Amino acid sequence: DTGVSQDPRHKITKRGQNVTFRCDPISEHNRLYWYRQTLGQGPEFLTYFQNEAQLEKSRLLSDRFSAERPKGSFSTLEIQRTEQGDSAMYLCASTYLGQGNYGYTFGSGTRLTVV
Amino acid sequence: AQRVTQPEKLLSVFKGAPVELKCNYSYSGSPELFWYVQYSRQRLQLLLRHISRESIKGFTADLNKGETSFHLKKPFAQEEDSAMYYCALSGGGTSYGKLTFGQGTILTVHP
Numbered sequence: 001d002t003g004v005s006q007d008p009r010h011k012i013t014k015r016g017q018n019v020t021f022r023c024d025p026i027s028e029h030n031r032l033y034w035y036r037q038t039l040g041q042g043p044e045f046l047t048y049f050q051n052e053a054q055l056e057k058s059r060l061l062s063d064r065f066s067a068e069r070p071k072g073s074f075s076t077l078e079i080q081r082t083e084q085g086d087s088a089m090y091l092c093a094s095t096y097l098g099q100g101n102y103g104y105t106f107g108s109g110t111r112l113t114v115v
Numbered sequence: 116a117q118r119v120t121q122p123e124k125l126l127s128v129f130k131g132a133p134v135e136l137k138c139n140y141s142y143s144g145s146p147e148l149f150w151y152v153q154y155s156r157q158r159l160q161l162l163l164r165h166i167s168r169e170s171i172k173g174f175t176a177d178l179n180k181g182e183t184s185f186h187l188k189k190p191f192a193q194e195e196d197s198a199m200y201y202c203a204l205s206g207g208g209t210s211y212g213k214l215t216f217g218q219g220t221i222l223t224v225h226p
Binding site for chain 1: 161203
């Protein structure tokens with residue numbers, strides 16, 4: 001296991017198109033988080049899962065955004081009808097509840113550009 | 116609501132000089148505070164956390180609840196310390212594990 005993997009690394013899409021990102025966490029981690037980072041800002045929380053249950057969603061996550069984590073393994077983040085304001089780096093992180101926040105491991109991120 | 120403020124976007128020092136990256140937070144309960152670092156072309160990684168009270172790569176940070184601060188310090192900066200540094204906070208209850216980040220400080224250590 002080489003850590004948290006995100007795919008794709010980069011995505012360029014036309015406004016109005018749908019995009020889907022994938023995150024593969026560290027296999028024994030039961031918590032998975034999605035963050036968004038825009039230029040000059042720190043990461044902002046979007047949503048998180050404990051196993052397959054989505055426990056919290058930020059109000060940043062409009063109804064165009066949906067996230068899933070089937071079977072508590074990998075997770076997908078879909079953005080429908082993309083807008084230019086969606087252009088950002090989307091980060092995934094995982095941890096094992098029980099380690100507190102110590103085991104937070106980030107992926108390299110997916111950079112989305114909406115043109 | 117929880118908030119993290121890093122007042123300096125950029126910080127430049129010379130090699131061997133002391134460095135302090137400031138972090139202030141706002142949270143009504145007892146938070147957990149962290150420093151994350153991102154080196155050029157690498158992923159975000161944990162540098163240190165306040166509960167461990169450890170020194171990592173010569174960096175230390177003390178949680179000051181009275182001043183609601185968690186400043187990161189190193190007595191003698193090295194060129195390899197050049198990176199983006201983020202202070203982050205995790206609250207309790209339903210927010211446990213969810214991190215609120217500051218805007219980050221770019222540290223440049225000149226030779």
